[in-house]
Amino acid sequence: MGSAALKVQGGKLLKARVETSGGRIASLKLTGDFFLHPEETLAEIETALTNHQLNESAITATISSLLQKNNAQLIGAAPEDFAKVIMEASK
Amino acid sequence: MNWRVIPLETCNAATAMALDEACGEYVKAGGPQTIRFWRWKPSAVSIGCFQSLEEEVDLAACKRLGVDFVRRRTGGGAVYHDYEGEITYSITAPEHFFGKDITASYKLICGWLVDAFAQLGIAAEFKPINDIITGGKKISGNAQTRRGGVLLQHGTILYDVNVRKMFSVLRVSKEKISDKMIAAAEERVTSVKKMSPATYEQTYDALVAAFTKGKETGIGKWTDAELLRAKELAETKYKTKEWNFQR
Helix, strand or coil: CEEEEEECCCCCEEEEEEEEECCEEEEEEEEECCEEECCCHHHHHHHHHCCCECCHHHHHHHHHHHHHHCCCEEECCCHHHHHHHHHHHCC | CCEEEEEEEEECHHHHHHHHHHHHHHHHCCCCCEEEEEEECCCEEEECCCCCHHHHECHHHHHHHCCEEEECCCCCCCEEECCCCEEEEEEEEEHHHCCCCHHHHHHHHHHHHHHHHHHCCCCCEEECCCEEEECCEEEEEEEEEEECCEEEEEEEEECCCCHHHHHHHECCCHHHHHHCCCCCHHHHECCHHHHCCCCHHHHHHHHHHHHHCCCCEEECCCCHHHHHHHHHHHHHHHCCHHHHCCC
């Protein structure tokens, strides 16, 4: 299990705990002081990224499309920031 | 419809959060938009809904100091709510009162706080995303959620900070401190008492005046149904390990 933290410039603090297996995300927990409306979207993001390929742009795309699908608003961070901290935690 | 104002009351952490949620359900069902004020007894730490309790809070220090803890249903960071040193408010209203733009609604509600600070002779300003600062230091933190067409914003006004106690129960991340280029965590926050001769009561009066200005308001109280629902939510949600330790 690896972990990483990222302070978004002008935004919030993101943390990821990631377990990997064969180039994929085996399990993932995202935490931080960001805002996400509706809040349940975070659990959906974690589910969508479980067994997901470890690829920064693909992770960004998955998060972005889930936010769009849920009409969700992420404040204090961007999908790219989540992807970055997940990749960092999986090193 | 008039705004209902629930005057300053004292709550434990789970009940405070449960009342906000019960109030939201009531407003959703057509109840009056509500402004409430409270203080936390015992003093408590609240964490944002996406935070890890164990990462943010020194639970052994809480136990030693008799400090309670609870996970909020709003995002944002961990806050130490001292019984003597802090006033907490919440606003619960139909979302359309404030519009879809979340940052704009923070700015609007935080503007009421800025007005209250001005009454106390403190020049404060809204600092996006959700803080109010004076002289570069935080004096108020705020957090919002929207659910079922209802907006909840709650926030804290620091009246008198015991920074030693605050930072003995909160674990402050190195990343956050280095970003603000402030070595000592103690340098990040200030309080009404440091900036103004106002008493706790005068601070509360300024808040009530600023929050109710230009609105039709009436002093109100919780309905029996809200109190019953809050009791249920406190027991089945906010006091449970499943909720507080979920991340």
